[in-house]
Amino acid sequence: MPPERLHITLLPLGRFEGRVPDTVLEQAQAAGAAVDDEPFDVVFNVLRSRGGSPFGTVELAGHGLALRRLRRLQRDLRERLIRVGFPADQLRAGFIPHMTLHGQGRHEVLERWPLRQRQQVFSGWEPDFSMSLRRA
DSSP: OOGGGOOOOSOOOOOOSSSOOHHHHHHHHHHHHHOOOOOOOOOOOEEEEESOTTTOEEEEEOOGGGGHHHHHHHHHHHHHHHHTTOOGGGSOSOOOOEEEEEOSOOOOOOOOOOOOOOSOOOTTOOOOOOOOOOOO
């Protein structure tokens, strides 16, 4: 699969013939723009296949703590979609994080929302969280 097609689907929003309906696109744009998270690493450490030949898929997958932040991002995006009016019953409850390397399907990138670093990182500096209280 070409690198530009590699992706992680957080929430499938439906199957559409032709073009995505304007309301679905507007809701997805509003929800994506409202996500407030910082960049993080995703670790996939398992290679698996699903579906069998000739139409099966080959995927990278992971489990446990390595995917905790990805799962949190997916839940946040799901909640934001519901807040902007996307029907909750049309959103999958389950989430199996993976990246398809080979398989069927067509996805079109409609928009991107990069996560942004919110705080300056200082090398070698550790914050002091101690506090002293004084009685008057």
